[in-house]
Amino acid sequence: MAFIHDVLQEPSYGWKNADGQLSKPTPKQLFSEFFTRLNIFKDKKNWLSFMSWAMVLCLAPFLFLFLFKYFSIKGLIIAFVYSMMVMGTHGTIWYHRYCTHGAFKFRNNFWRFVTQNLTLKIIPEEIYAISHHVHHALSDTPGDPYNAQGGFLYCFLADANHQPVNRNLEEKGFNRCITLMKHTGVTCNTYAQYKKWGSIANPFHMILGVIVNWAFWFTVFYLLGGIGIACALFGAAGFWAVGVRTFNYEGHGKGEDKRREGVDHNRKDMSINQLWPGIVAGEWHNNHHLYPKSARSGFKPHQVDSAWYYIKFMHFIGAVSHYHDSKKQFYKDYIKAAPAVLSAEPVFCPTTGKQIFATEVI
Template sequence: MHAPAPKVPRPRRSRRKHTSEPVREARESKIVVAADVEQNAAAEKAAVFASFEPDQLKWANVDWIVVVWMAAMHAGALAAPFFFSWSALGITIFLHWLTCSIGICLCYHRCLSHRSLKLRNPSRFFCLLAGVISGEGSPLMWAGTHRIHHSKSDQPGDPHSPMEGEFWSHMMWLFVNHSKDMRAMMDRRFCPDLAKDPLLQFFDKTYGLWLIATGVALYAAGGMPWLLWGLCVRMCMAYHSTWFVNSATHLWGYRNYQTRDESRNLWWVAILSYGEGWHNNHHAHPKLARAGHRWWELDPTWYAIKFLRAIGQAYDVDDRVPAVGAESTETDL
């Protein structure tokens, strides 16, 4: 009997999968495309920042629509005392609160720009409309500009830093014209989450018509007194109270938090702007729905948010109250 032949072990197959040439090329192509996309995004952001530099304000680049509108509103405000009535004063006070506190502070600023809360309809529609008739810009333009401000606060590229001059930060920055291409870049790079919203697109396209309709409605309801007070005086008050947040609260006041910019808390601006003057609080913790962090820092806009939440029209409200001096979360928009 013959002994069985010894078994020769078969060579083990390697489990490593060899990447085919087409697959490797596809991967490398994706890496190149991703790098190009990132580079293009960085270039577009740099172009947007550069478009807000003070040297962009030249005769060839002035937004004359804004200049004429602002001049007309201030001229109307100067004429308003000659057309005074108590009802005109009343409608001015009401519309100032509605457009500034509800439209700008609550909706444009805390809801859209920082996503501090969400709104259900019909409140969302009416809060957006209140912001539109404030005359401070369309929702997309306002939110995009504000996000740019936070990303470059008091640095080159900040749309309205007093480091570039007090008067520049207060209003001169508004007179720089931005092309449609530049607006598209702003939407792509700073508010892509908002630019896809059909309601915001609607208000962006019809913005000017709402301002004209507001003037017509005021004149029809109360004649020249309501037009001059309810439109011109009210808008000028709203403009300057908002602009003081850009200028004064980066120059004067106290600080609860250490931030990378010069933001300050300024009580009289907080009164004029329904709580927005607690600006150092906001820059330290921009995503919070409340601007007043100490018990005596009154924030009327926060009270409106609490009311909307109580009736089910506001939700996902970021109502945290950080300890004064707590670490800043300013990069969390």
Template sequence: MAFIDNVLQQPTYGWSDKAGNLIIPTKKQLFTEAFSRVNILRTRKNWISAISWLMATCMVPFLLVFTFRYFSLPLLGLLVLYSMVIMSTQATIWFHRYSTHRAYTFSHPIWRFVTQNLVLRTFPEEIYVVSHHVHHAKSDQPGDPYNAQAGLLYCMLSDVNHQSITKDLSEADYTKAAGFLRHTGVWINSYKAYQKWGSIASPVYTVGLWVLNWSFWYTVFFLIGGHGLACALFSGAFFWFVLVRAFNYTGHGKGQQKHVDGVDFDRRNLSLNQIRPGLFSGEWHNNHHLYPSSARAGFLRFQLDLAWLYILGLYKLGAVASYRDSKKEFLQKYVFTR
């Protein structure tokens, strides 16, 4: 576990005390850590932590323009749909099931690129993927980058405080960390470039793809519905960016044991199968912890899985070459034997 224990940059307040107990930092400690991690004047190696907050900051003008110039109930409805369903489902498809767990493969890189850019970009793959491997290895234990037992703010600020990789990895450990992302198409830094920038992803690639993605989608939204629609959907992306951090807290029972018999079968951690994230984005989180490499997480009859339907649809079209589906194994182990 040495690599997993050390691949993420430890916050100044630490993961655990000398007795091995989770350290729950104060609000002051959390915000102090956050602002130090996004300070690129202190070190350019903070760029990967700062980029997501920069993206969010750049979305604020769209929110203000929508609110004070283009607001209408129909556009508000589209904002909610884009944020709660479309953005959420794409995140499950791309960041969760493909980028982290490789639950399916694409038949050609063009389909990978299309899936990656189905929606507005809000944070780099690196921030999500590496830390999510750690989350699965250390769920609800000290070192879990979004441990719900440390509180809501701990989770809300985790993208900058806990999810960046260590800046002084050995070349062997850096190669392991970079291996988490090689299949995604992200431009990978050499070890020498990592030592300069403190990241796996190339800054040129990350910023360049961000600019191209936003330019493309603003143009599409404008051509469909003018500036009003474009500002509304950019605002929806902003709300998703903020609210998704709360899922890391609520999806693990707000740090408490809240499993429901007959619904949540994995009792090794605090993860839950929640109705809204499940129906809106296929995020049946307790099922996912049971079978993280499965392209489907909706195993029971009522568990609609929009992310799985997208993957299956691409498979039928020949765009997805292969996938893993653990539904049969789940039913045999947890349902048919009861």
């Protein structure tokens, strides 16, 4: 547990207050921490947090170009589907179920590379994966990097304020981070490079990967639909990148207990199943917290799980060699046989030849 508590860079306002409860910073404190951690001129070790938000800013002009110059209903529909469903589902497949939880394995590195780059690359794997391990270990308690009880801004600004890796890890802790990241294919720093750059990911390879990814997809979008569709889809990706930062605040009841009996079976934290994230991205969050290593979280018949359909298809064609599926375990543990309805009317018992009520013991 010491590693889980220390692996992330603690914010200036701390994880806990003097009473050992969650430290709830003011908006001023949150924004001060945010801009401090984006300042690459003061400290180059801020490069990864800066890059994460710089990509969002770079995508904003594409959104404005689409809205004010190339707008069309067709482009709007395509942009909506791409941001809500394609980007959302890819986030669940790649960052959530694979990079963090290793819920499935690829046959080889080719298929891993294809899946990694199915959409525009916006979120650095390091920022998401390592902090998400902490989120599950410390969910809704001090140290959870996006604890909904801290408020909306606490979660929204978490990728800069709470999710970066601790820059002062001993080599043993650094190697544990490498272990958490090596299956993702991200090129990692040596320990000496980590001390220089403050990150697990190598900056040169990370930035080059984004440039190549964006160039490829802009070319594809342009060839498919011209500059208007390219701007629509790049702008939609930026819109998703902002919106996804609100998910854990919503997915944990906005800091309140909004769990429903018979719907949210996990009672160890405040995670809830929500219809919209489930339908568009396969993110049934309470189910996921029950079985985080499952490649499927849509266990019930109505729980559409587009991420699972992709993983299952990839397994069918041989691109995925192995996956975990906890659906049977979920039904065994949480879905009990419905109790028989007892009748208030007397019934005939063939054993005794008498009329009895259903509540009586024969």
